[in-house]
Amino acid sequence: MKIVVCIKQVPDTTEVKLDPVTGTLIRDGVPSIINPDDKGGLELALQLKDAYGAEVTVITMGPPQAEAVLREAYAMGADRVILLTDRKFAGADTLATSNALAGALRTLEYDLIITGRQAIDGDTAQVGPQIAEHLDIPQISYLEDLKYDGKKTFTVKKSTEDGYQILEVDSPCLVTVLSTANKARYMTVKGIVEAFNKQVEIWGFENIDVEEAKLGLKGSPTKVKKAFTKGVKSAGEIYEVDAEDSVGIIISKLKEKFII
């Protein structure tokens, strides 16, 4: 079985803080990581490799420094890694991003394509289903668990708001995975050492199969008109008194606001 996993390098948004005075974003020193849902997807691929001997290719689109997440993927057990990087891809919204990734996937063989459900910097959950549509293959999103019959059929547990669904689909198909689907393995020391001797393939526009008009800023139907921080809300009242008085203050405020 051939599996391609699409991953994204993201800033660890849980480490991002707002400047309390100016309300602007403090980005300095924020570490870059493999997007958590994508890491869950990579782990799923590696588990299938362990069980069925799959060949796992990992692909990411991003600036040259995104190579770091591909080295990590190598160290976890990926067989081949590809960095899609080209000025023509820059400024892409989700649709243009999915066109670039689909363009690369058209030149690869796959039985299963895995993406994370969503990235923590954008939270859109769009690129996976969009890739599936471009490639004209079925998708299952919000994957919690996957079983493979060893031949061609996947049985997928899909998470929903009030429970789950069990869905069946044949290869080739695309699934989007939740980070909670599994616990990603650690890199081994041997894997880390080897990862630095392995080759990261660098692909540009000329390596992929897609029209240029569908890529980057030009290929993006949506544009950012403006971006802003929400700023700091005017502070309310803060009291530091004993428990008895605290309770008194809370009750009088709630009465004042007609809440109780």
Add this chain to the structure above:
Amino acid sequence: MDKSQYKNVFVFVEQREGNIQGVAIELLGKARNLADSLGENVYAMLLGKNIESKAQNLIAYGADKVIVASCDELDEYTTEAYTQAISQIVNEYKPSIILFGATTIGRDLGPRLSARLSTGLTADCTRLEISEEKEFLMTRPAFGGNLMATIVCPEHRPQMSTVRPGVMKAMDKDDSRKGEIEKIEINFNKDKFKVRIKETVKEKSNMIDIAEAKILVSGGRGVGSKEGFIALKNLAEVLNAEVSASRAVVDAGIVDHDRQVGQTGKTVRPNLYIACGISGAIQHMAGMEESDYIVAINKDRYAPIMQSADLGIVGDVKKIIPLLTERLKGLKK
């Protein structure tokens, strides 16, 4: 693309087992505002099986026209059947705007459609408005809620967005509103139906929805254990409130995920939000800052939540919560 051919604001009306989801009603309210600003109409797209009886209600909640597609293929949601149905509606009716709920269904359907129709989709919008130049402005949080971005889709139609449940306000039901109901047939290409539903399981039978609660007593790391949450539950009972939680305690397995507030949980806007031992990570704030009145109880005077709270109490939740519960019980008598 000739944009002038595309008119009217469409809402995808999500149903599960024939029950119209609350988010669809909220979206009709928003669509009403947008359509009024544009001088256009609101269309509800109602897809399902034996679903016609639900159409009239959508008119009472703001639709001018309800397009009903009722057949076996649309009984339970599948990506391909729904994508084909909505694509056909888009090609026939040419909507300018389509709104979807940002649910597991809307977030599966929306992107598939955007790729099929080669148009833009803006996810999880928290504000939708029409500018003075009649441009559709879609504002959403990005970067884990740290940054807000206003997105436009200038050259492609339809302009599509998803909105999380609880973000928009439904309009008051008006049974005297008049509208049209139109039934349509969908021409499916069934060769493309590749995903088979084996089982649909509802795990949470008496599901609580914290997004509906008027008062939330919410706990974070500072509440600590399951025992700590029992104290919150007691307070919630006295206030006729629900208990919610921050991501930290949900991840620790202390509270179920359906009670999680924040970027990866639910968006809530209750009349009163009591944050107990919650530091107020930006991801959490993104889910509750629209609450009318916020009380924060925290040991740390400098915790970020103290900046956003209307009332900040510096102290130990483990002491204050039981005492507050007792006092409120006393007041009730």
